Amino acid sequence: MTDTIISSATKEVVIGFDRPFVMIGERINPTGRKLLAAEMKEGNFERVIADAVAQVAGGAHMLDVNAGIPLADEPALLAKAIELVQSVTDVPLSIDSSIIEALEAGCAVYQGKPLINSVTGEDEQMERVLPLVKKYGAAVVAISNDETGISEDPDVRFEVARKIVNRAADYGIPSSDVVVDPLVMPIGALGQAGQQVFRLLRRLQTELKVNTTCGASNVSFGLPERHAITGTFLAMAISNGMTSAIMNPLHDDVKRAVKAADVLAGHDQDCGTWIATYREGGDANAADAGSGPRRRGGRRARVEG
């Protein structure tokens, strides 16, 4: 199956169908974080560094880095953030911007093979971003919308994804370096958002055979107990073929659902990671998170009938 390799100077991460799900930390992003935005704009990156270290400690395999601040010099800020994050962690990065000059500035300072986030199916976008992907030997997040917007029909989104993969091939970029984002809408606003994405994920896995990612937090926008919705969404998405997500590894509910889904998808050999993380004493935080009295061992486990 398809493996997408992303690297830092010293570390490789492989996104693939038969592998543990890749968690890409979402925190380094000033969108909606006023304090972080103000600090970054002033050249204060302490919170960026703290967020990087905390997310890696929380289990992030990669980090997304975004410096999208209105009226700021985004290319300079993004390059600076990437240099600093790479100086304190060794995980590979996703370079996240909608501005081509910022992606270029980020790639120019990046050590390793980055994930460029993102390109859409709009012709002008593809013509500007794909040469950059090729130039830096990067992988790229392909978002399944185009000039006509975001279709509610997963089959239309599939065709947009296919178009981007084909266009990338024209630039000499293999489909293994294209990671498709099926676009996850808030389920509270669009009740079919989950079913749409699950159908699209199955087609992307079986027909286009590409790896996938998404901004996972979106799905639970506006709902109570939203981490449970996000975590459950990720587990269901993994069951339908999703191989990575931009998410918050510091939310225990969300991370636990991903790790459990790895076990159930057969991607955690002998449940090794699960047992190491959640056995008593393994991770006090996680082990305490269960509710109600717990029965040890398997007293009540049985085959029905």
Add this chain to the structure above:
Amino acid sequence: MTDTIISSATKEVVIGFDRPFVMIGERINPTGRKLLAAEMKEGNFERVIADAVAQVAGGAHMLDVNAGIPLADEPALLAKAIELVQSVTDVPLSIDSSIIEALEAGCAVYQGKPLINSVTGEDEQMERVLPLVKKYGAAVVAISNDETGISEDPDVRFEVARKIVNRAADYGIPSSDVVVDPLVMPIGALGQAGQQVFRLLRRLQTELKVNTTCGASNVSFGLPERHAITGTFLAMAISNGMTSAIMNPLHDDVKRAVKAADVLAGHDQDCGTWIATYREGGDANAADAGSGPRRRGGRRARVEG
């Protein structure tokens, strides 16, 4: 799509692909519960009644009732348990025994249309149980194993399920009254157990078009933090077409995963049940179960890119 109707004297439950997942309470079962077994054997059903009331209060749509106690008069105990449970709750029941005389005794006293749990694909079993299903106009749980045991190949299990559905048809039982149990093995012992079941569930939904159930707790046997594994398993199973499960509705982690999966599968209209259950003040127990500081509203929700 296929609807399976189960009823008590006053209440109907419908198991179906486009409907909220049906939770069948698993607690009334002396297997591995020494105290309950001893009490039931002595004719003390106080704990049975308490378990019935608690599970319905916890959200169970149906209850499984099992009286399998070694060296006891199981037919008499099962009939008594069913009468008592029907006297304190109005949810439909699953009559659970491997002994035909106990199933018969349970059906004889049951008010409504029960779910008989279960028949396997063994010829002798089918010849004894299916006439009972027909006689009482019941639905039946069909377990996908036969004389050759439980195959690890989901396609072999699918053929066993098909055999039972066909045999049931010979007795005049429609496929909508056959609820297939794909047989969930412990993931800690069999790493492919999840993938096997998910594949089988997809075939059962798309080809045989039958509803499905399982003993969900089995999957997490022997693992730490097992409710998270069970809940995540159910969410992934729902995503692959499972429509009911025999489970513990008193475990908040498990129930929350099922309710979140209903939202994400598009089976919770306008997220009505989710919001009513988990909004602040809606259900204090559930609302408190999240971990870490929570952000209200959607400050950080965004579309990636």
